[in-house]
Amino acid sequence: MxxxxxxxxxxxxxxxxLRLLWQTERSAGDLASEFxxxxxxxxxHLGILKVAGLVRERRDGRHRxxxxxxxxxxxxxxxxxSMWEADLDRLASHAEAEERGx
Amino acid sequence: MxxxxxxxxxxxxxxxxLRLLWQTERSAGDLASEFxxxxxxxxxHLGILKVAGLVRERRDGRHRxxxxxxxxxxxxxxxxxSMWEADLDRLASHAEAEERGx
DNA sequence: GGCTTGATGAAGTAGATGCTTAAATACTCC
DNA sequence: GGAGTATTTAAGCATCTACTTCATCAAGCC
Numbered sequence: 001m002x003x004x005x006x007x008x009x010x011x012x013x014x015x016x017x018l019r020l021l022w023q024t025e026r027s028a029g030d031l032a033s034e035f036x037x038x039x040x041x042x043x044x045h046l047g048i049l050k051v052a053g054l055v056r057e058r059r060d061g062r063h064r065x066x067x068x069x070x071x072x073x074x075x076x077x078x079x080x081x082s083m084w085e086a087d088l089d090r091l092a093s094h095a096e097a098e099e100r101g102x
Numbered sequence: 103m104x105x106x107x108x109x110x111x112x113x114x115x116x117x118x119x120l121r122l123l124w125q126t127e128r129s130a131g132d133l134a135s136e137f138x139x140x141x142x143x144x145x146x147h148l149g150i151l152k153v154a155g156l157v158r159e160r161r162d163g164r165h166r167x168x169x170x171x172x173x174x175x176x177x178x179x180x181x182x183x184s185m186w187e188a189d190l191d192r193l194a195s196h197a198e199a200e201e202r203g204x
Numbered sequence: 205g206g207c208t209t210g211a212t213g214a215a216g217t218a219g220a221t222g223c224t225t226a227a228a229t230a231c232t233c234c
Numbered sequence: 235g236g237a238g239t240a241t242t243t244a245a246g247c248a249t250c251t252a253c254t255t256c257a258t259c260a261a262g263c264c
Contacts, residue, residue, distance in 0.1 A: 001181065001184040001185060001188065002188060003114070003185070003188065003192075006111065006112050006181070006185060007112050009108065010108050010109050010112035011251090011252085012105065013252080027210080027211090028210075028211060028212085029209090029210060029211070032211095037252085037253070037254090038253075038254065038255080039210085039211070039212090040211085040212070040213080040214095040253085040254080040255085041252070041253055041254075042211095043211065043212055043213090044212090044213095044252075044253085045252090046212095047212085059261095061210095061261065061262070062209065062210050062211080062260070062261045062262065063210065063211085063261095064210080064211065064212090075180075075184075076181070078177075079103065079108075079177075079178070079181060082103040082177075083103060083105070083108060086103065086104055086105065090105075113221090113222090115222085129240080129241090130240075130241060130242090131239095131240060131241075134241095139222085139223070139224090140223075140224065140225080141240090141241070141242090142223085142224080142225085142241085142242070142243080142244095143222070143223055143224080144241095145241065145242055145243085146222075146223085146242090146243095147222090148242095149242085161230095161231090163231070163232070163240095164230075164231045164232060164239060164240050164241085165231095165240065165241090166240080166241065166242095205264105206263105206264090207262105207263085207264085208261100208262090208263080208264105209260100209261085209262085209263100210259105210260085210261085210262105211258100211259085211260085211261105212257105212258080212259075212260100213256105213257080213258070213259090214255105214256085214257075214258090215254100215255090215256090215257100216253105216254080216255090216256105217252105217253085217254080218251100218252095218253085218254100219250105219251085219252090219253100220249105220250080220251075220252095221248100221249080221250070221251090222247105222248090222249085222250095223246105223247085223248085223249095224245100224246080224247080224248100225244105225245090225246090226243105226244085226245085226246105227242105227243080227244075227245100228241105228242080228243070228244085229240100229241085229242070229243085230239100230240085230241080230242095231238105231239085231240080231241100232237105232238085232239085232240105233236105233237090233238085233239105234235105234236090234237085234238105
């Protein structure tokens with residue numbers, strides 16, 4: 001565990017990315033299509049996660065495939081899992097509020 | 103565990119504060135004397151830690167005494183301990199570098 | 205080679221963060 | 235109640251962060 005890893009998972013966006021990459025390997029573009037922000041933004045987050053050692057990159061033709069690194073993410077699993085649940089709750093209540101606000 | 107807690111411990115300074123408060127109860131001023139930054143800066147960090155639920159405040163006369171909240175810090179203990187070690191290592195190597203640089 | 209697709213790099217910007225100093229509040233003691 | 239001490243609040247500033255758009259690079263296809 002290092003500072004960069006902690007800073008990396010302190011960001012909502014990067015936790016979302018990490019959650020997807022924990023489940024399955026994905027290309028940067030595939031990943032970007034899940035979010036409403038630009039490709040370069042995703043690319044920047046991936047760079048931060050990579051420097052922190054939380055994700056691994058593998059090249060396959062013109063794709064770069066990313067996965068969560070079990071070695072480094074493993075020890076954080078408990079924290080991340082509880083955060084992911086909190087994220088989902090938060091998203092749900094946000095959606096409800098939007099609904100009410102209409 | 104909530105977002106605020108994670109953001110709170112992502113800061114080097116706040117982890118240092120939390121480390122001191124994990125060991126013993128301290129007043130804000132006592133705490134401030136351990137650092138080279140101003141009292142208000144410490145107060146602001148304490149406010150963030152308090153909102154995150156990581157520290158508790160108790161008033162005693164004209165002092166306000168702070169402690170780490172075992173309920174919320176407990177689950178983070180593993181992460182924090184490893185970070186505290188990393189912090190100490192980092193400080194040590196920083197000091198060495200300073201020494202060499204003279 | 206030249207075009208297309210997948211992805212990163214570079215430069216700029218708005219908003220958040222960490223600090224500062226100065227002013228205000230809360231409590232005690234006389 | 236007035237003075238002094240402990241601490242927070244307010245306002246302002248510099249730096250950092252997350253994002254944007256535009257430019258560039260790398261690999262495969264014809």
